[in-house]
Amino acid sequence: MEWEAVIGLEIHTQLATKSKIFSGAPTAYGAEPNTQACAIDLGLPGVLPVVNAEAVRMAVMFGLAVDATIAPRSVFARKNYFYPDLPKGYQISQYELPVVAHGRLDITLADGSHKRIGITRAHLEEDAGKSLHEDFHGMTGVDLNRAGTPLLEIVSEPDLRSAQEAVAYMKKVHQIVVYLGICDGNLQEGSFRCDANVSVRRKGATAFGTRAEIKNINSFRFVERAIEHEIERQVELLEGGGQVVQETRLYDPDRDETRPMRSKEEANDYRYFPDPDLLPLELDAACVAAARAALPELPDARRARFVEAFGLSPQDAEALTASRPFADYFEALVAAVGGDAKLCANWMMGEFAAALNRAGLDVTASPLGPARLAGVLQRLRDGTLSGKLAKEVFDAVWAGEGDADAVIAARGLRQITDSGAIEAIVAEVIAAHPKQAEQYRAGQEKLFGFFVGQVMKASRGKANPQQVNDLLAARLKG
Amino acid sequence: MSLGPAEVAKIAHLARLAIAESDVPAYARNLSSILELVARMDAVDTTGVEPLAHPLDMVQRLRADEVTEADRRDDFQSLAPQVEAGLYLVPRVIE
Structure with missing residues (x-):
């Protein structure tokens, strides 16, 4: 029996505002507990929420980026449930009239093809605080700093058919919100979190199976594993003659499994109603047009431009545009080198990415700016350096030994391009290996590489490789 | 539409209201009559x-994204029954 998974994701993105969605308390991460929770966030009597214009603008930007409809009028609603990290006893959210609806984006599948995923809606809401269940003599500690932080909840259509597609979609949304600058995208700090609705059905069926909702997924790796486990669990259940129960499950990364939440933690009867403290949110055409004008170039457009303008392959363009700062760095590098985009792309995805990786740094924290890297590549292009020497110079420049020219001078790394000098080395090497020379002349052409190696070694890597090849070939012919 | 005792108990639980068993029939009757009134309004064209999302015919004003609230944790926590290490302490919510 072949089964097909049907998956929809709800992604919570914390919007990168300075202040909360309904109050003037700060949103910075990592402050002392409860020092950023004001009377409004605490739901003290007599307070009134006032909507943060920047949070609205960010929601509109997201809507425009995914070709969605921006609601000219949307309404805030109360979602009622009781939990200690929700001081008011309700979360202010949007229900029937969200600010963004009917969007879409394209994901790239493993085989390089694209698939369009629908975005049902994206609505503004406030985050809850945090409950700490350990170390308080059997009590729960509550930190309300996060309460009232603006969230944009992005709800997909059930268009995803595998854990891999779900991850590709989640990464795409992540890329877009970070490109837009509306979310810092930090998964560790909980700025970007995801719930997954998962069901399975027989391949070819049109009706959906009963779904389970998996909560608490905060990494790309976990979303893939949690969904894979859930699909497996449901298929096993159905093949064993059982039924899937509609329920909320938690993914436990330590045990690598999903398990049902206790019924106490589950409250599906939220009794939404329009929040009487907040008037309808109206957005006029001018406000939407302003947000549209402020949209940066988005990943898909930038990828297409990189292919078009720089003659890169779609794969290279995809890798270079994965993050906005990386793509910015690339463009600055090409400008500084003065062309040769392919060389720049290879170095960025090769030596440069590897060095960042080794140092555990993001491109924004690179010790090496585009101008410095361009210095190395220029010496490679003008023949001062061979590819191998350029790597050595790169390492030295990375380590802070100065710019490319300073390193070349200090280490005497200038490539030998004087053909007389190379010819002398070539003659020396052939004379020192008469046996190999004879074998080569007898038809063992593989030995050519041996001679190249010996010449490079004798020149301490500084001989121009192309000249070495040419001169060796001529000399060895005898 | 009329509500029975089980629905009254569920609504009370969701709202975390403790109601006396003896009051349930009266709540059921009163809540049902509200629903009946609403049902009658359904007949209106x-x-x-x-x-109507709000009785005021006005539009939400927005505020600029500025931090205007200072830390007043000590004031707020003086109202709380129990605090520790800057946290509000509440009865444990998971076993």
């Missing part, structure tokens, strides 16, 4: 009437 509302073609062309916009749903």
Whole structure:
């Protein structure tokens, strides 16, 4: 029996505002507990929420980026449930009239093809605080700093058919919100979190199976594993003659499994109603047009431009545009080198990415700016350096030994391009290996590489490789 | 539509209201009569009437994204029954 998974994701993105969605308390991460929770966030009597214009603008930007409809009028609603990290006893959210609806984006599948995923809606809401269940003599500690932080909840259509597609979609949304600058995208700090609705059905069926909702997924790796486990669990259940129960499950990364939440933690009867403290949110055409004008170039457009303008392959363009700062760095590098985009792309995805990786740094924290890297590549292009020497110079420049020219001078790394000098080395090497020379002349052409190696070694890597090849070939012919 | 005792108990639980068993029939009766009134309003022809999200015919004002609130944790926590290490302490919510 072949089964097909049907998956929809709800992604919570914390919007990168300075202040909360309904109050003037700060949103910075990592402050002392409860020092950023004001009377409004605490739901003290007599307070009134006032909507943060920047949070609205960010929601509109997201809507425009995914070709969605921006609601000219949307309404805030109360979602009622009781939990200690929700001081008011309700979360202010949007229900029937969200600010963004009917969007879409394209994901790239493993085989390089694209698939369009629908975005049902994206609505503004406030985050809850945090409950700490350990170390308080059997009590729960509550930190309300996060309460009232603006969230944009992005709800997909059930268009995803595998854990891999779900991850590709989640990464795409992540890329877009970070490109837009509306979310810092930090998964560790909980700025970007995801719930997954998962069901399975027989391949070819049109009706959906009963779904389970998996909560608490905060990494790309976990979303893939949690969904894979859930699909497996449901298929096993159905093949064993059982039924899937509609329920909320938690993914436990330590045990690598999903398990049902206790019924106490589950409250599906939220009794939404329009929040009487907040008037309808109206957005006029001018406000939407302003947000549209402020949209940066988005990943898909930038990828297409990189292919078009720089003659890169779609794969290279995809890798270079994965993050906005990386793509910015690339463009600055090409400008500084003065062309040769392919060389720049290879170095960025090769030596440069590897060095960042080794140092555990993001491109924004690179010790090496585009101008410095361009210095190395220029010496490679003008023949001062061979590819191998350029790597050595790169390492030295990375380590802070100065710019490319300073390193070349200090280490005497200038490539030998004087053909007389190379010819002398070539003659020396052939004379020192008469046996190999004879074998080569007898038809063992593989030995050519041996001679190249010996010449490079004798020149301490500084001989121009192309000249070495040419001169060796001529000399060895005898 | 009328509510029975089980529905009254569920609504009370969702709202975290403790109600006396002996009051349940009266709540059921009163809540049901509210629903009946609403049901009667269903008969009104509302073609062309916009749903009303708020009784005031006004639009939400927005505020600039500025931090205007200072830390007043000590004041707020003086109202709390129990605090520790800057946290509000509450009865444990998971076993």
